[in-house]
Each structure stands twice: as structure tokens, then as C-alpha cells.
Amino acid sequence: MRILIVTAVVVMAPALAQAEALELICEGTASIASTENSKIDTGVSNGFGTNHQMTMKSESVRNSERSVAIRVRDDGTGDAKLPGWGMPLWVTKSADGWRPLTDLQMTDAEISGRFKLNGLNNPTFSINRKTGRMHLRMYGASFNGDCSKAPDKDAPNKF
Template sequence: MMLLAQAAALLLACDGVGEVPTTDTANVTGFQNGEFRTGRVTVHSSTTKDLRVMVEILGDTGRIRLPEELVPYMRSRSDEGWRPLNDLRLTREQMEGSFVLGLGNRPHVVIDRLTGELRIRGTSLLTGTTSFDGVCRPVEAPTEPLF
């Protein structure tokens, strides 16, 4: 695999579908041992949602910004939502790296440079699954205020 020495500054907007954790809580009443008992039940699951992920590559470093819906409650610090891409490898065909999202969760990122397809996968016992599939396109970073 040939690594590129340096890539030009690149900002990508990646639109796709992410797996978003959800929590539902309900009160339940049941009959047990001749008595009515009441309790609460909490169910953790996930749903899919249309989202946008941003990726920025500057030379041989990069960073990623996930939408809030994909960021777990227990998470690592970030710079206004941007997280550094670690172990970044840039080849002619793909960009690949990982980032720290939370305790034990280092999602893996792969972007196919020929198709624009982005895939993010990560998992942690504490924060659950991080999953996103999308298509990236380059965007111009604003240099002047829009208004």
C-alpha cells in the first residue's frame, strides 16, 4: 500500500445514515404473590437517522466532527465537536484512521477516495455502538463571513 506524503487541505461533508442510540422508559404494573406491584422498565435500543459528518484533512493530519446524535453521553473531550483522527493513512484509493469517542470507544473511519463512500464503526461496553454510512463530497471552507 503506497502512502501519500501529503494531501492538500480538504474539507468533506458526508451525508448518510447513522445508528442513533435511544432509551425508552415506561411504568409497569403487575400482579405478584397476591399483590399489585409497580415498577419502571428502561429499554435501550437504536434507530437510524439521516445525518452529516464533517472530515477535514490538512497535510498528513485530520479531524472529524460527528453530529450530536452520534456522540454518546459518556464521551471524551473535543474541540467544538472536532476530534483528531489518529493513525491517519492516506493513499490514492482511501483515507483511513480512528478517533477517540469515549471510554474504550475508538471508531474506525474509512473513506473510499474513488467513490466518496464513508464508513464509521466503533463499539464500547459503556457507550454502545457507533455506526455511520455515507457519501462525502468536497466543500469550500469559508474564508470570509457570509453576512
């Protein structure tokens, strides 16, 4: 009986190892939209000593290097983290910065889902499992990057 139990554990060990959480670090470029309003004095007086002003609105997109972390557990739940991103003013509180994933789909070809930053901003993402390419879209910003498995916590230091 003991031999049978040991054999079952040895045979099932690879399957149990595959069921562990998948943690990905995605590094790439974030495109963040910004709008700026400027008032310009037209130099034209209205006859009462007041100059007219004109408001100019300029929109731009700022690109910067960012990272996104995605964690998928074996029970089909997961989390996302945007370290170092400037968060919107009204962000739902998160003690450790990880945000629960919703609509999580994991197939052989793709991992996709969404998470909540606040009531108006629910970013969506997709990761191609063959290429590791991630696309993330949110209100006022987007992110494109390459994902790789996060280093194992027990892995030796690189240096």
C-alpha cells in the same frame, strides 16, 4: 537567476496546490441503537397487598440524517467532527468540536482512521476515494454516507 526562480515557482505551483488540506463533508444516515426498560404491573398480588411487576426491555434502532466532516492536512494529520450528533455523556473535551484522527491511512483507494470520543468509544471510519462512500462505526451507532469536498472558503456564494 530571477528567471530560474520564477520558472521553478510556476512549475511547482500545481504540486503545492495538491498538498493543501483535504476537507470532506459526508452526508448520510446514522443508525443509533437505543434500549428502553418498562415496568408492567402483572396484576398478581403476593398476598400482602403488593402487586408483582415485570420489567420488559426493548431494543430499537433509530435512523436519522446526519453529517460527518473529515479534515486531512498535508502533514498526514487530520480531524473529524460530528456536527449535530447527540454525544455520549462522557465525551473528551474539544474546544471547537474537531477531534484528532489517529491511525490515519491515506492511499489512492481509501482514507481510513479513528478518533476518540471518550475512553470507551473510539469510532473507526473508511472512505472509498473512488465512490466517496463513507462507513463509520462506533459504540451504539453507525453511519453510512456520501462524501464530497467541502466548498472552498474563497468560493463565491451559491445564492
